[in-house]
Amino acid sequence: MAIKLTKNELKNQKESLKMFQRYLPTLQLKKQQLQTEIRTIETHAKEVRLNRDALHKEFEQWIAVFGEAGVFTPEILKVKEVRTSTGNIAGVSIPVFSGADFERSRYDLFTTPLWLDIACDRMERVLSLDLEAQILDEQVARLNNELRTTTQRVNLFEKVKIPETKRNIKKISVYLGDQQVAAVVRGKISKKNLEKNAPDEEETA
Numbered sequence: 084m085a086i087k088l089t090k091n092e093l094k095n096q097k098e099s100l101k102m103f104q105r106y107l108p109t110l111q112l113k114k115q116q117l118q119t120e121i122r123t124i125e126t127h128a129k130e131v132r133l134n135r136d137a138l139h140k141e142f143e144q145w146i147a148v149f150g151e152a153g154v155f156t157p158e159i160l161k162v163k164e165v166r167t168s169t170g171n172i173a174g175v176s177i178p179v180f181s182g183a184d185f186e187r188s189r190y191d192l193f194t195t196p197l198w199l200d201i202a203c204d205r206m207e208r209v210l211s212l213d214l215e216a217q218i219l220d221e222q223v224a225r226l227n228n229e230l231r232t233t234t235q236r237v238n239l240f241e242k243v244k245i246p247e248t249k250r251n252i253k254k255i256s257v258y259l260g261d262q263q264v265a266a267v268v269r270g271k272i273s274k275k276n277l278e279k280n281a282p283d284e285e286e287t288a
């Protein structure tokens with residue numbers, strides 16, 4: 084885009100450069116913070132899933148001991164509500180896992196084995212960990228989205244705006260400098276012409 088080669092435009096370009104250089108460190112800091120938080124949450128999510136897998140394996144082994152197939156079915160236990168609160172990381176709103184409420188199907192206490200209640204308790208722990216991991220995944224997704232936007236802005240400032248503004252300042256400064264030199268030269272030439280013509284004018288008089 085063409086720029087005006089004027090003093091006002093030079094002033095505007097210098098002000099823009101100051102603004103870009105002022106905001107760039109803030110964006111770079113935000114980028115680093117987001118990267119650190121994402122790594123931390125991903126590590127936590129991995130730990131949660133490892134705990135979930137361990138509990139689930141333990142649960143399956145525990146159920147197998149009783150050897151009563153078909154007693155504990157998926158229909159017995161359902162997630163009623165996932166409770167979350169809202170957190171904030173680097174200006175990004177994220178969901179925070181607060182817990183979950185479960186609903187158990189009614190079953191005959193006389194015809195079902197005593198261990199069924201304990202099985203439901205253990206499965207709730209497994210499901211809670213699974214739900215927590217899903218919320219952590221959502222946190223990572225939102226932070227990754229913000230990280231992409233922030234990275235684009237950092238690259239825009241570093242690789243486009245700041246170099247472009249510096250080139251504009253140099254171009255305008257060179258042009259104005261040349262204009263000033265040309266004006267001085269023209270002034271000297273005019274002065275010499277006046278001095279040269281002055282004796283002729285006196286002789287004519």
